[in-house]
Amino acid sequence: MGKPTGFMEYDRKLSKGLAPLERIKNFNEFHIPLSKEEQKIQGARCMDCGVPFCQSGVILNGMTSGCPLNNLVPEWNDLLYNGNMNQALKRLFKTNNFPEFTGRVCPAPCEPACTCNVATSPVSIKENELSIIENGYKSGFVTPQPPKVRTGKKVAVIGSGPSGLAAADQLNKRGHQVTVFERSDRIGGLLMYGIPNMKLEKDIIERRVEIMKEEGVTFITGADVGKNYKASDIKKEFDSVILACGASNPRDIKAPGREAKGIYFAVDFLKGVTKSLLDSDFNDNACVNTKGKNVVVIGGGDTGNDCVGTSIRQGAKSVLQIEMMPKPLENRTEDNPWPEWPKVLKTDYGQEEAIAVFGHDPRVYESTVKEFIADKDGNLTKVKIVKLCSKYNAEAKRFVMEEVPGSEYVVEADYVFIAAGFLGTEEYIAKAFNVELNARTNVATKEGNYQTSTEKVFVTGDMHRGQSLVVWAIREGREVAQEVDEHLMGYSNL
Missing domain, CATH: 3.50.50.60 (FAD/NAD(P)-binding domain)
Structure with missing residues (x-):
């Protein structure tokens, strides 16, 4: 553990992100890490909880709770707090080959499972992990370690x-x-x-x-x-x-008009943008450019959010994100207790940026695309959206989303990015x-x-x-x- 009373003495503190209107000027990472001393204090918040659910990596009610890698979270939080960074890195590498990746892009199921959630806010496990590995690179602890013996296989x-x-x-x-x-x-x-x-x-x-x-x-x-x-x-x-x-194999949206020009799978759009950025800093004009265009993103997950953030950085005229499911609540309900993954509203970086640029949340819930509308040349111009509601299907013995009669409406759309999963x-x-x-x-x-x-x-x-x-x-x-x-x-x- 870190400091026995640390979770009572210190508040959770995370790295600062650049303001939305500032960070959308480029495609750079935008979080400014805490100082080494501030990060040590965050390690001190890891309590002697007895049963560290953070490292359990189990499925509860269909969702991941705790780290599937079974990271030795309390151990390296203690080592971080005590300043033993080399040993902290060794414990981190025991379970995780690439903490520099997970410390950036993992949704951190360890943190909702942290016992500190019972009375206060969770330990900043993800950022503590990232600080350990980045210090390892900076300090020269991370070096090539080729095997001394080869098996011939x-x-x-x-x-x-x-x-x-x-x-x-x-x-x-x-x-x-x-x-x-x-x-x-x-x-x-x-x-x-x-x-x-x-x-x-x-x-x-x-x-x-x-x-x-x-x-x-x-x-x-x-x-x-x-x-x-x-x-x-x-x-x-x-x-x-x-x-x-x-x-x-991306999931498609089989609505009338799907053949219109301007409809892309999200992963193809994102790949094209990143490749153009890396190849030429966009000088090759080789990717879809949403500058001055109306964008509709189908899918409310992380990939959909990435499409929102990318479109805004390109200078989209408008961005709408469509989500089939109802809007989540802001707090846990009784049937979603700790240490389950919290089914609560999350506003990610792309949505934050859309709010800053356009003045409103880009997401519309309980909706789907009913039709793609193109002009005479086959270019996408509009999307017809229909509202959905949850109804119990006796034959399927479960609740399903059904269209609400008469709820259709049309929005302008030059590009649609389908982020409906794989x-x-x-x-x-x-x-x-x-x-x-x-x-x-x-x-x-x-x-x-x-x-x-x-x-x-x-x-x-x-x-x-x-x-x-x-x-x-x-x-x-x-x-x-x-x-x-x-x-x-x-x-x-x-």
């Missing part, structure tokens, strides 16, 4: 998102020779192209990848396995293969390795295992469990590495 990892990188990192440390195949031109998967720069600047990813290269991991970009690389050749060359390609594995990669899919179109395995239906081919991350959190991806990457290691060596010390 070769492993291919297909996909370089957080799960694939975690698996590669673990197996390389074990002494196996690991090659990571990535179809994009840069390493990182959704970390690189699915998360905007203002949440995760890409030199943070490149910094980690360079260390992994120095440790002996081989990275091949532009390798679209199943298309320009044959899966059969990879299976012949490598002793084991790990599929870590994500749940990259359906599962892309078909061509599954066919390339001849792996079976389950009913949710994720790659099928036995419960608690990562071996696919194809010999020596394993699966991990979103491709295995469906769209999920970065911490679940890293956990699965670590677990599949252990299973592959046992497959190759007959035992594992990972």
Whole structure:
């Protein structure tokens, strides 16, 4: 623990973000970290709670509670408070390969599960974690550690998102020779192209990848396995293969007029913007530009919010975000008790910026798109929206969202970005390795295992469990590495 009475003596304090109207001027990260002394005080707030729910990583009522990585939160909070930063980093690396990623983009299910929530506000676990790893880089604690002995075994990892990188990192440390195949031109998967720069600047990813290269991991970009690389050749060359390609099949909106020009999947929009930023600082004009345009975002989650923040930075004329579900309450209800994930209203950075720019929250709830309307040239001009209400469906034996008759209205729209989630594995990669899919179109395995239906081919991350959190991806990457290691060596010390 930190200081026994710290949670009573000190208030929760977070890093300051630049004001919305200031930070939308560029695509840079915008949080200013606390000083080292201020962060130590935040470590002191970690109480001797006896049962640290923060590190439990369990599913309660269908939602994650606590850290799926089982991070040793009380231990490194105590070490942070006492100024033992090197030891804090070592404890952090025991469970988390990439705290510089999770400390920026994880939604931090550890914090709602913190016992301090019972009487006060939670420990700032996420920012404490980030301070430990960034101090580690600054102080020279984070250096390449290539394995001293090689096993002679070769492993291919297909996909370089957080799960694939975690698996590669673990197996390389074990002494196996690991090659990571990535179809994009840069390493990182959704970390690189699915998360905007203002949440995760890409030199943070490149910094980690360079260390992994120095440790002996081989990275091949532009390798679209199943298309320009044959899966059969990879299976012949490598002793084991790990599929870590994500749940990259986006859910579509099948409304009339869907063929109109100006409708994009959110992940394609975000990738184009980030790639143009990295390639030329937008000088190549290679991405969708919403400057002076009316934007409609379909989806109320993190990706939808990223589309809002990105559109505002480009100078959109208006931004509307459509959410099917009712507006959440501002406080927990009795049927959503601690330490469950709180189903409460969250106003994220993009919505904050929309409020600052346009004077109102961009979100409309209990709504969906009924029709996309185009001009004679096929260009999107308007979107017809209909209100929804929750009704009990006796046949389905559950509540469903149904249209409210006569509630349709039309809004101007030059661009629509669909951020309605993902359906599962892309078909061509599954066919390339001849792996079976389950009913949710994720790659099928036995419960608690990562071996696919194809010999020596394993699966991990979103491709295995469906769209999920970065911490679940890293956990699965670590677990599949252990299973592959046992497959190759007959035992594992990972």
